[in-house]
Amino acid sequence: MNYPETASLFGHADGHHQPRPMITQTCGEALVTLLEHYGVELVFGIPGVHTVELYRGLAGSTMRHVTPRHEQGAGFMADGYARVTGKPGVCFIITGPGMTNIATAMAQAYADSIPMLVISSVNATRQLGGGTGRLHELPSQRGVFAGLTAFSHTLLNADELPQVLARAFAVFASERPRPVHIEIPLDVIVAPARGTTSGARVLPAKAAGAPAALDAAAALLAGAQRPLILAGGGAVEAAPELRALAERLQAPVALTINAKGLLPRSHALSIGSTQSLPATREVVCESDVVLAVGTELGETDYDVVFDGGFVINGKLIRIDIDGQQVMRNFPPDVAIAADAKLALAALDARLATYPLPPRDAGWGAPRVSAARAAINAGYDAPIRSQATLFDTISDTLPDAVIVGDSTRPVYAGNFVFEASAPRSWFNSSTGYGTLGYGLPAAIGARLATDNRPVICLIGDGGLQFTLPELASAVEAAVPVIVLLWNNRGYAEIRKYMVERDIEPIGVDIYTPDFLALARGFGCCAAMAETPALLANELKQAAARRVPTLIEIDEQKWFDNVSGGPA
Known part of the structure; x- marks a missing residue:
């Protein structure tokens, strides 16, 4: 494809070369450059006729491309990459069947709060929603994926690209991480993208939590005789802070499946990931203050036996980056919308100023040991x-x-x-x-x-x-x-x-x-x-x-x- 900006690159027939003109990148090429600015090192995808223009800039970039054998595989690979690194997994996916193929992987990532950036093509802007039987056409591709993403956006102008990418990386950096879908019409992918590759934008910081809510939580924990911590995958970056707080409080800790490893193996306060078993549920019921951090308190971590038997009797403090999530499943007595690492550090600093009362004699490590023995025997x-x-x-x-x-x-x-x-x-x-x-x-x-x-x-x-x-x-x-x-x-x-x-x-x-x-x-x-x-x-x-x-x-x-x- 020829662009006006690329004409006359080789000088005149008389051999006198003219200065090389500035070449304007296409939107597809600018996308690659911007992803590099955001530190993306790896892209998963299967090239198709509707995405080849996204690949135009890849050969000269620093990013590695991995080709799965199915778009679902691309999504799952991006998911695994993101879970190990904490960085978003990035996919280039074709219109229509490519997107419906990756839908299951996006849904799994959405459910487990995994950062994933899915860049897809879509039919040309003049053809959107036309129902004229175009190749790979869906009535509304964006609408299909709106429910599986933090947001799904149609890029109607190449100049929008930096802003939309910044929104995506803001989600990954400071909100509950979930998939983001950006679809680019075929005519926009090849459109000139002037002034869109100046670099990554400054991203917002994670929320640290309202001081009044942190004070209230610290007061509850300071007065607890039998405190307990329920930690989920949202606390995966807060291992040192979680351990410090648990040891200060001598609080048993139950970890969700995605939170395994937040306490070292065989730590004296770790009950493991056994919240669906009777012995651990007894410990939860005996607790007078429960701190739930970075966890949905959802079925697949707390009730895999599907009997509705997980109960919290004590006061409940919930910390989650998602302010809406703290209102779901179990209503809190104290709600803190904050990053787990920042909030746990703030709580520990506050508790360091409190004269903590002596705990019940059989609480903490002895109670965990008894629970573990009962679990293993079962x-x-x-x-x-x-x-x-x-x-x-x-x-x-x-x-x-x-x-x-x-x-x-x-x-x-x-x-x-x-x-x-x-x-x-x-x-x-x-x-x-x-x-x-x-x-x-x-x-x-x-x-x-x-x-x-x-x-x-x-x-x-x-x-x-x-x-x-x-x-x-x-x-x-x-x-x-x-x-x-x-x-x-x-x-x-x-x-x-x-x-x-x-x-x-x-x-x-x-x-x-x-x-x-x-x-x-x-x-x-x-x-x-x-x-x-x-x-x-x-x-x-x-x-x-x-x-x-x-x-x-x-x-x-x-x-x-x-x-x-x-």
């Missing part, structure tokens, strides 16, 4: 066998990031596994609860680390959703470790149907030869049916520069670890 043989799986992983690769799908060992791990650090354990069993997340999200997570091993923990059913992403991992030289838990079907759903006296239909699916498939994609592959074999395979996989699939047969693992059938 685990059945399959849970204990899967706990051995996690012990093996932790002993062999102690700093690994574990990215899970919706599968049996992940459900067990949500209870029994303790992460070594924040952003080291996450999966798709929370929030939206999709299948097929684990593999592409683990690829994104591994791209976000230097040499830290990343393990995808996934079942045979879930892996078949996104199996072709093994090719993406090989192509991008991402040495992710895929730990495949094979029970030949949707075993958890089969169990659920049987418990409700429903004839199991559709759950006993065909199981392919995963080892052969993995090798066909260019991966290494092996079986591991005992802890010793698994440890050996994990060591070898961590030393490779190519992906590795390690298959575990569920029944053989149970037989070898617990000595009998599950």
Whole structure:
């Protein structure tokens, strides 16, 4: 395509060269430049005829492009990258089917408050909403994605680009992080973009919390005999502050699944992520003041048994970056709209000036120890066998990031596994609860680390959703470790149907030869049916520069670890 600004670049026929004229970038090229200014290093996407102009500036940029095998994979990769780094995962997605393909990934990110920037094309401005049967046409693409995003915007003028991007990064920097969708019409992508690449804009700071609300919270906590802390993924950047406050108060701490690692493994005040179990619920009920920070207090963290049995009897203090969220589920006695790190630091500073009363003698670490003993005694043989799986992983690769799908060992791990650090354990069993997340999200997570091993923990059913992403991992030289838990079907759903006296239909699916498939994609592959074999395979996989699939047969693992059938 020719632009007036690019004419006469090669001088005159007589050999006398004229000064090279200033070349105006297109909107698509300006977008790449601006993303660089905001520190974006990685873009996920599948080029299509409606997005090629977004790629015009990529070759000369510092950003790396990774091509998944499906747009859903692009979204999940961006999600995994964002969860490890805290930075937004960025995707370039085509109009229509590309966007509907990525919708599930956006919904999972929305539910778990993950920053994601989805840049898509859309039909030309004169064709929007026309219903004339244009390629990839939706009646209102922006409308479809408005409910899955912090905001969805149609860029109608190239000059708007810096402002709209600044709005997106303001969401990521200072609000509840969620996906943002910006669609650019085909005629706007190629339009000249003059004066739009001067750099990233100054972004707003996170809210620190109203002093009066912080004072009220500090007074409640200072007078508490049995304080308790419920911490969620919104506190993932506040590990030192959370630990300092918990230790000052000698308060037991329960962590949501996305908050694992905020306290060190086996910390004396950590009850783990067991809020759905009776022993931990008893501790919550006994607490006279509960501090909930960065958590929705939602079902998939507090009531995975779906019995409505999670109850808070004491005074409730809620801290959340989202002022609306503190009003949902459990109404607070003190509401603080603030960043978790800033608010916890402010609370600890205030409490340092209070003469704290002596706590109940059996509270704090002794109460946590009693609760942990009751929880451990209640685990059945399959849970204990899967706990051995996690012990093996932790002993062999102690700093690994574990990215899970919706599968049996992940459900067990949500209870029994303790992460070594924040952003080291996450999966798709929370929030939206999709299948097929684990593999592409683990690829994104591994791209976000230097040499830290990343393990995808996934079942045979879930892996078949996104199996072709093994090719993406090989192509991008991402040495992710895929730990495949094979029970030949949707075993958890089969169990659920049987418990409700429903004839199991559709759950006993065909199981392919995963080892052969993995090798066909260019991966290494092996079986591991005992802890010793698994440890050996994990060591070898961590030393490779190519992906590795390690298959575990569920029944053989149970037989070898617990000595009998599950």
